[in-house]
Amino acid sequence: MTFFMTVIIRDISVRKRLEELARQQELKLIQANKMTALGTLVSGVAHEINNPNQMISLNAGLLAEAWHDAQDVLDAHYQDSGEFFLGGLPYSEMAQTVPVLIHDIKDGASRIERIVADLKNFARPKGADTRLLFSLNDVVERSLRLLGHLIARKTSQFHVELANALPLMSGEPQQIEQVIVNLIVNALEALPDSNHAVSVKTYADVETHTVNVEVCDQGVGIAPEHLAQLCDPFFTTKQTSGGTGLGLAITASLVQSHGGRLHFASTLGQGTTVNAIFPESSS
Ligand SMILES: Nc1ncnc2c1ncn2[C@@H]1O[C@H](COP(=O)(O)OP(=O)(O)OP(=O)(O)O)[C@@H](O)[C@H]1O
Ligand SMILES: [Mg+2]
Structure with a gap:
């Protein structure tokens, strides 16, 4: 026996709400497609950058050794014949400068390498990798050990x-x-000086069955108009100090792939609290 049921939506407000829901879902889909396209683009670009960058890194090392060997000969020449010029600058000056220049090239290449690694991580398809059961506290402790030096340098109130x-x-x-x-x-990075505090805490929410980590700072805060953009790839207010704007984009995608979410609360000039909220394991 078959039943047919027809539901006529007379209530205009219900229809409106459904339309709004459909529109929101469409927007989400567009955003997801954009992210996938961006991921593909980014991994392609990362790959292309890696090869020439490895060459820069390798050659800089070779140049440093070559310069080291050549310096004996150049020093002897300097002792015999006095000042001469390299690249328009006096040798007495270049003798100190060239090693620094080569070192800077190597440093720049390592920085590019790190950014490319971050980009690859961002572009990596997420999904059923190796999932483990673990304690959020352990991971927080490991992160703190990793950041020990930076923390000590940036704040006396941790x-x-x-x-x-x-x-x-x-x-x-x-x-x-x-x-x-x-x-x-x-x-x-948001702290104006080392007398301002950063606190990290973990807690469980028994009602929502979540485990949470909260990072709270007395830093410069976030302008309300920036809140919506924080997790956009390449959004940064740290252009001058070399921020890539990938930190939170990667963070958000990692949190999402764990079924979690990020929550930001900030008061300009007073500080910011970020919560990363994860579902507790069901097993
Ligand atoms: N705790 C915070 N206090 C104030 N501003 C913040 C905080 N966290 C994030 N922001 C803002 O969000 C922006 C994006 O952060 P994100 O970590 O993605 O990039 P970044 O820190 O600028 O660069 P990167 O992490 O790649 O070095 C930052 O430039 C900053 O403006
Ligand atoms: Mg960052």
Whole structure:
């Protein structure tokens, strides 16, 4: 026996709401497609940049050795015949400068290498990788050990509060470590001086079955009009200090691939609190 049922939506407000929902879903889909396209583009670009960059890095090393060997000959020539010029600058000056220049080239290449690695990570298809059960507290502690030096340099007011008996979460602990590192680095970078505080805490929410990590800073804060853009790839207010604007884009995609979400609250001039909220493991 077959039943047919017809539902006529008379209530205009219901229809409006459904239309709005459909529109929102369409927007989400467009955004997801954009992100996929961007991912493909980015991994292509990262690959293209890697090869010439490796050559720069390798050649800079070779140049440093060649310069080291040549310097004996050049020094002897300088002793015999006095000042001469290299690239328009006096040798007495270039003898100090060239090693620094070569060192800077190497440094620049390593920086590019790091950015490319970040880009690849961002573009990597997310999904069923190796998922483990792990403790968020352990990952926070590992992140803090990793950042020990930076923390000590940036603030004398660093507080940590790890919840007892936190439920486990599941996923890739290394990725969560990257999330926590990115959030703490941002917090430290926002501080006007080392007397301002950064606190990190973990806690469980028994009602929502989530485990949370909160990074709170007394930094410069975020302008309300920037809040919506924070996780956009390449959004940065740190152009002058070399920010790439990829930190939060990567963070957000890692959090999302763990079924979690980020929550930002900020008051300009007072500080920022970021929560990364993850579902507790069901097993
Ligand atoms: N805790 C914070 N306090 C103030 N501003 C923040 C904070 N966290 C993020 N922001 C703002 O969000 C922007 C984007 O952050 P994101 O981590 O993605 O990039 P970045 O820190 O600028 O560069 P990168 O992380 O690649 O070195 C920052 O430039 C900054 O303006
Ligand atoms: Mg950052």
